[in-house]
Amino acid sequence: MRVVVQRSKESSVIIDGKANGKIDKGFVLLVGFTFGDTKEIVDKMINKIINLRIFSDSDDKLNLSLKDINGEILSISQFTLYAKLNGRRPSFTKALNYGEAKDLYDYFNEELRNLDINVETGVFGSDMTVNITNDGPVTIIIDSESDF
Numbered sequence: 001m002r003v004v005v006q007r008s009k010e011s012s013v014i015i016d017g018k019a020n021g022k023i024d025k026g027f028v029l030l031v032g033f034t035f036g037d038t039k040e041i042v043d044k045m046i047n048k049i050i051n052l053r054i055f056s057d058s059d060d061k062l063n064l065s066l067k068d069i070n071g072e073i074l075s076i077s078q079f080t081l082y083a084k085l086n087g088r089r090p091s092f093t094k095a096l097n098y099g100e101a102k103d104l105y106d107y108f109n110e111e112l113r114n115l116d117i118n119v120e121t122g123v124f125g126s127d128m129t130v131n132i133t134n135d136g137p138v139t140i141i142i143d144s145e146s147d148f
Contacts, residue, residue: 001031001032001033001034001037001041001042001045001104001143001144002031002032002033002034002081002082002141002142002143002144003029003030003031003032003045003049003141003142004029004030004078004081004139004140004141005027005028005029005049005052005054005139005140005141005142006027006028006029006030006132006134006137006138006139007027007054007055007134007135007136007137007138007139008023008025008026008027008028008074008132008133008134008135009024009025009133009134009135010022010023010024010025010133011023011028011074011130011131011132011133012074012130012131013074013076013120013121013122013128013129013130013131014128014129014130014131015122015123015126015127015128015129020120020121020122020123020128021074021120021121021122022074022120023072023073023074023118023120024072025069025071025072025135026066026069026071026072026073026074026118027049027066027071027072027073027074028073028074028076028130028132028134029049029073029074029075029076030076030078030081031075031076031077031078031081031105031108032077032078032079032080032081032082032095032101033079033082033095033096033100033101033104033105034082034094034095034096035094035096037096037104037144038104039104039107041144042104042107042108042111043111044144044148045108045142045144046108046111046112046115048142048147048148049066049142050065050066050067050112050115050117051065051067052065052066052140052142053065053068054138054140055068055069055071062138066117067115067117071117072117072118072119072120073112073117073118073119073120074119074120074121074130075105075108075109075112075119075120075121075122076121076122076128076130077101077102077105077121077122077124077125079092079095079096079101080092080095081095082094082095082096083095098125101124102124102125105124106124109121
């Protein structure tokens with residue numbers, strides 16, 4: 001599982017010209033799955049994300065987590081995080097198949113909601129326009145293969 005975490009002042013996702021999800025302060029998560037990913041890996045990723053201390057405290061130090069600031073999440077499925085380049089055209093053979101990835105993505109978002117976090121999403125597999133106001137900018141990549 002691979003997640004790109006972007007600290008955001010405000011963000012939204014547009015599908016077919018209509019806003020599907022919108023958040024204020026929080027995280028935009030670009031979420032991808034690969035073969036071997038499980039609910040246990042998703043649970044570890046959730047723990048890592050919600051406790052990631054990348055919001056400024058009163059001393060302007062990155063000391064606060066999403067939970068500390070009552071932040072929101074805009075979660076976007078992103079199979080292209082598993083692109084492999086063998087030249088100029090990417091291959092996506094490392095991305096998990098649609099059905100299994102969708103199940104894990106739905107589980108990921110539901111478990112975040114169960115932690116009383118407002119989670120907005122795009123639509124899995126849709127063509128989306130994602131508008132991100134990256135705060136900082138701060139962007140962190142978390143990869144289950146290397147980070148836990």
